[in-house]
Amino acid sequence: KMKWNKMLDGQVSVTSDDAPRRDSLVRGDLSPGRGAADSNGDIDVTAGSPPMRTISAKHIGDRPHLPHPGYQRQTSSNIKMKNLLERWDDPVNKMDKAVPPSIHDILQFRKALSYLDDEHPFSESFGPSETRDQCIKSSQKVFKKLLNFVPGEALLPFDVIGSIAMDEDGVYDRDVSLALVRLFRPNKDDCLTMLNFVQSCDWTYKRVRYLRASVANSTLIDRVLEHEFNILFYFFLVLWTFTILNFDPWSLLFSMSTVLVSFAFAFGPSAAKAIDGVLLIALQRPFDLGDRICITSGTGPEPDLSQNWFVEDVSLWKTTLRYAATNEVSTLNNAGISNCRIINFARSKSALVTLNLMFRSEATGQQISLFRAAVEKYVKDNPRVWSSMVAFFIVKIDPDAESTEYLLRIQHQKSWQEIPAVLINRGELLEFCITLMKKLDIAYDFAASLASLTKFDDTLEHARSAIH
Template identity: 35%
Template sequence: MKKAILVSEVANLANEVKTYELRTSDFGLHTEIYNEEEEGDKPPSSRKLNGSQSQGVLTAMDIAALASEQKIRIAELLGEWEEPELAQSEEEAVDIGSIIQFRQSLSYLNTQFPFGVLFGPADTREKCVRSTETIYKQLKLATPSSDFVVFDTLALTALHQDGALDDHKLREMIKVFRPDRDGKINLLDFCKSVDAVYKELRLFRASVANSARVDRSFEKIINFAFYLILGCFSLAILGIDPLALFAAISGFILGFAPRFTQYFEGLLMILITKPYDIGDKIQVAPVTSDSSGTGSPYWLVKDVGLYHTTYMFWTQETATCPNGTLANTRIINASRSPQAIMITMFKFPIDTPYNKIEIFKATVEKFVKARPREWLSFLAFRLMTFFAELTVEYVFVAQHRENWANVGALKNSLADVSYFSLELTKRMGMRYVAPPLPINLNMMGNDASWSMLQRQMAPDVNNQSDRLSQAGMGSSLSMGNAPSGLAPAGNNDTQEYDFSDIEAMFDKNQ
């Protein structure tokens, strides 16, 4: 609901920009987009706009703060650590006022204008996208010189009447709309941000409706048990032994005992454990099986009942499974998983100089950090192992903003990094070429085929011999022998490369 309120406030701001012809420059406001991984622990500060010289800028408050590279290095040396979760205290009983307030909040989700009248109709996804485009065009009026909406315009919603900036609200706005490093938001990213809030509202409403239905079904079970016990007491009052009645049907009860046990396990899973809700993406597997580190094939939960669960695969295949069967399996909930950690491998020739590896790492890290809407942080880039094929393998680890439920966005982002890295290896002369395979001597009978094979294998064999000799002497290739297109500057230890044309290939704002 907080995100929905932020979207409605942005809609109000867009209406004021259009009505009163407001401009961001009139307020002298400038915000600097921070990295929440590096600066998320900073305490909020209260600032005011005092004239044209004062600016509400999110700058570093601690001058002695470590640089991001130092923080990452220290974290690697200290090792991984997860804070233990403390046991939560029992919640107090919910009063009538809270229940009424919750019902009123749900009533707003059922209207045609969940984000307010000024935002426009948003009861369907298509209407929400059209209303979002209208709001975006209105916000662009605040900065006529820019083709995009700048975050300074959205930051006006955090400006109080006394000129003070609400830092907490600014952070919430950044988390919802995710501007780039320059503070710009294009139309596609703006629509994605509002669409994410819209889907959260719809899934929340569907989950509440499903919970109400499950509660009604559970109420029927409680009523049945109550009337059964009441009937036993009534029979005892009338002089009829209820135990004799149960003894008569004991064979029937024992025959269905395994079925009742399985049903009871599924009932406890749905009512107490609640491993999934409607709209979650889950993967069901045996408890003893290993989990895939690259993401599992997930099923979308369509319906949850006391007896069974209905879910659908991405190919629109629908399946129904009893809850008792699911209770004895391992359920991976991708929607409840945190931001996904993506891993990929890079191979380089064994004679690649270490300073080239460092330049490659710094360039890939810059590429990742330039996309704050996709990647949360750059975690690691380290050597994994050596191979007999004269190659070294490095692992790339980064944390994405999306969870494993959005597999498409994860794969696309990782594909961009992989393709960008491939272009880097070509440009820097680091592309690995596999050694030639063993030769089939039966081909020597055909002189034409043997001559053609010799011509094809000669360059690779010569290159492989050079690599073997250099590896044996313990020397490395001189970086002065870089291929054309690289701009060497300085000696062999320090060299600058121009990757602007490669980075432009992945610029989505063009």
């Protein structure tokens, strides 16, 4: 926040050659120099100055800057080898998340929550953001202020924003840089339009508001749990007190055993289900406010993900949902969904989009390679939408129809929470693939195949008639 204030107030100078570029950060290239592309499109890293050298006047000069200790050089041969290997993500280490919070962490969290209710949650230099309209208006003003660092430019270079990753001691913070890239997602030219900048700020605003609502809802649930535990605690405390005072409360309970057993048989199954619902919300927490979810039975065929709901309200006993297609509101008993399969779209990060493409059997290996290279370039040219190509392989060969079916799977930048945007981008990708296949003359012609099969059926019928 302090650094943003200085930048917007004109106290920090930014040079476009100093800040990290999006392509090197997304690719994981943290070498001290910038690379140049060879004839194959691979990046050959050369030695030089760090990606960022200055963010203020005291850092400008002839003083050499040593690279960050975490920098690792990455040559074009390493990148080629990585592309030939199968895609793999590091497993989650639970020990990283199992560290109990300290008192200092709890106090910091409470202090951070107090900023969520402030009129300027993104600092006073950003402007008022108490409502979404104010946030959009303030983000436009901030974008225009940042353009003052690059006079005459309509697009904002990511170098201007990336300079925040350098602290006042001139040390490059890799985590901050990657966080900025994930938030703003500059285009292939490492620039941001005003719409891109406002979209990123609006996405952050919505995350902040949902966080505030989720914390408030969790607080209410914890209070209800506390009240229930207090009832049990005081009940056993009273029994123990009577025992100490030589009163026998157990005889009274034994005399009521017949009534208690009757109630147990009558309400036992319902009470068990109710407890399952309480444990689902209190311990598992399968969803938060605003999450898009899909509820299906635990067994059976693949779920219909088009039947999805938004979580409107959550309590220990019931959950209020809003149907995404019609905005209809429904209330479910938590006991009824305790044994169901709950798919949380918000927690399904980086949606995978799958396309089944039909090629002609006459398509050569060179044409298929050109198609794959063009799709990979399309993905790299749209870094705000797509992350990477995950798979491209043959799934079916039909010699009778003279067709070959390929499966193309690409990773999206957004989660399935933004399913409308994902489906729109999927349609654009499919249109690009079909157009490319037609240009390369490798698209399978269903009409021609149907005509060929019709002609074959007529010939077969004529032969049968001749035999008879």
